[in-house]
Amino acid sequence: MATSKKQKTVVVGAGPVGSLAALYAAKRGDDVELYELRGDLRDPSTTPLNFTKSINLALSERGINSMKKADCPGLLESVLNETIPMHGRMIHGQKHGNLFQEPQLYDVHGRFVRAVDRAGLNKSLLDELEKMPNVKFFFNHKLTGADFRKNLAWFERQGILRSDIAQKPTQQPADKRGTEIEVKFDFMIGADGAHSAVRYHLMKYTRMSYQQEYIDALWCEFHISPTKDNDFMLPPNYLHIWSGEEFMFIAIPSLDKSFTSTLFLPNTRFAELDANQSSLTDFFKLNFPGVIPNIISEAELHKQYSGNLHLPLISIKCTPYHYGSSAVILGDAAHAMVPFYGQGMNAGLEDVRVLFDILDEYSVGPQNSDTIRENRAKALEEYTKQRTPDAVSINDLALRNYQEMRSDVRSPMYRLRKWTEEKLDAYLPSLGWATQYSRVSFGNNRYSEVEKAARRQGRILLGVMGLSLVSAFGLGSLWLSRLNLKFPPRKFLSQWFHHLFSKLAELKSRWAL
Structure with a gap:
């Protein structure tokens, strides 16, 4: 019988997802190299x-729960202490020449998401890892090759190397090509982002279905400074939205009382503004009233627009996520999504929790090298089977939420549905109704189950609305006949029903039913 030995887990990618995965593995006694x-x-x-600051992230229940399950006392508290609660959206606009801002709370029960600085969150996770004696850091290392049958990986190291947490950074000799090292591992976790090197090499060993899409929009980051009195320029506990039919401008609070703001705009609109940047001020005044000059000066707007990159938004779906017992990919490496639901990081952190929950389920009984590999292979197969539909669902929900943020938030039908679902949730909780946003952001149910529940509720509401409209028309016709008034002509009836069913079809499409 093979003898039991300690497992060596290599994690590629030291962002929030990779760092949390390293924590989970180290807590289970693995020798971890990051x-x-x-x-x-x-x-x-x-x-x-991406050569620019990342837009501030929204931390919600799934991410919080995953860090809580890491079993690192003080970690979650240190992260939450560096966040700002956001209780809802603040919709900005203009009516009859007057500026307005209208709050839309996220949740009828008062739950909220948190604005978090990505770098600060990453620091807390890395600091926690640094305390652990079975973890080593390898910064400035590029994965150049992997053999998942022999469990070997090759990394090119350049610049500053910090290969052991007990050592201080040391400067390596300059080498344009870098120095390649070979690394033996038992298990590799790829959390190296949308352009994942682990996924690239994984494709050579498994028949991976892969879909990549760039949506018809770019994003440009802006910075809103605090007031002269060092206070927030806008109410701090909201995600601020200036919505347009095809585009939007948003602002998320930061701890230093500034706001990280982002312009999302179709490629063609960016091209038009690039060709005639003198029109930028008028574009903002027309579409995002109140931003210029109340929040950003005209000079600062032009400076930031010209100086900050206009970056693409990518959506990636793939499956399977693993090969045998050797490797698995998590986070953006497995399912990069557009940022409009604020779930990219949360989904990635949840990947870690789900993965290790399944690994734990399959690690019962006597453990030796052979059974560890066999059980891990079964666990990774189960992980792919379970997580793929959830990743597809949140990816699709994120794409659809762009429509909601830039347009639907001002729609009477959107507000009616939100109001109805919230009232049923508050006053008839036994029915199990809730808004889709609440299910996604404040619960831990699988994304695929959330999507099914939202569609079911949407179909019911759509049916009730259609029945109500038809009934109202029938009662109106009966009332006219009793008053001996002329009944609407057939042409009118045809046009009315055509309009009714067109509206219902539009709602069905928007609600993805």
């Missing part, structure tokens, strides 16, 4: 992968 393409992510001089 490899990162960039330098130490706690160093402010480390350049982000």
Whole structure:
């Protein structure tokens, strides 16, 4: 019989998802090595992968629950202490020449999401890892190859290397090609983002279905400074939205009392503004009333628009997520999504919890090298089977939520549905009704189950609305006949029913029923 030995887990990617995965593995006694393409992510001089600051993230129940289950006392508290509660959306606009801002709370029970700085969250996780004697850091290491049958990986190291948590960073000799090292592992976890090197090499070993899509929009980041009195320029406990039919401008609070703001705009609109940047001010005044000059000065608007990159938004779906017992991909490496539901990071952190819950389920009984591999292979197969439909669901929900944020938030029908579902949730909880947003952001039910529940509720509401409209028309016709008034002509009836069913079809499409 094979003898039992300690497992060596290699995690590629030291962002929030990879760091949490390393914590989970280290807590289970594995020898963990964490490899990162960039330098130490706690160093402010480390350049982000997209060469710009990441838009502030929304931390919600799934991410919080996953960090709680990491069993690291004080970790969650340190993260939550560096967040700002956001109780809902603040919709900005203009009516009859007057500016207005209208709050739309996220949840009828008062639950909220939290604005969190990605770098601060990452620092807390890495600091926690640094306390653990069975964890080693390898920054400035690029994965260049992997053999998932022999469980070997090759990394190219360059620049500053921090290969052991007990050592301080040391400067390596300059080498344009870098130095390649070979690493033996038992288990590899790829959490290295949308352009994952682990996924790339995994595709050579498994028949992976892969779909990549760039949506017809780019994003550009802006910074809203605090007031002269060092206060928030806008109410701090909201996600602020200036919505347009095809685009939107949003602002998320930061701990330093500034706001990280983002312009989402179709590619063609960016091209038009790039060709005639003198029209930028008029574009903002027309579509995002109150931003110029109340929140950002005209000079600052032009400076930031020209100086900050206009970046694409990618959506990735793939399956399977694993190969044998050797490797698995998590987070954006498995299911990159557009940011409009605020679930990208939360889904990635939840990946970690789900993965290790399943690994734990399959690790019962006597453990030796052979059974560990066999059980892990079964667990990874189950992980792919369970997580794929959930990842597809949240990916689709995120795409659809762009429509909601840039347009539907001002729609009477959207508000009616939200009001109805919230009232049923508050006053008739036994019915099990809730808004889709509440199910996604404040619960831990599977994303695929949330999507099914939302569709079921939408179909019921659509049926009730259609029946109500038809009944109202029937009663109106009866009332006219009793008064001996002329009954509407057949042409009118035809047009009315055509309009009714067109509206119902539009709602069905928007609600993805």
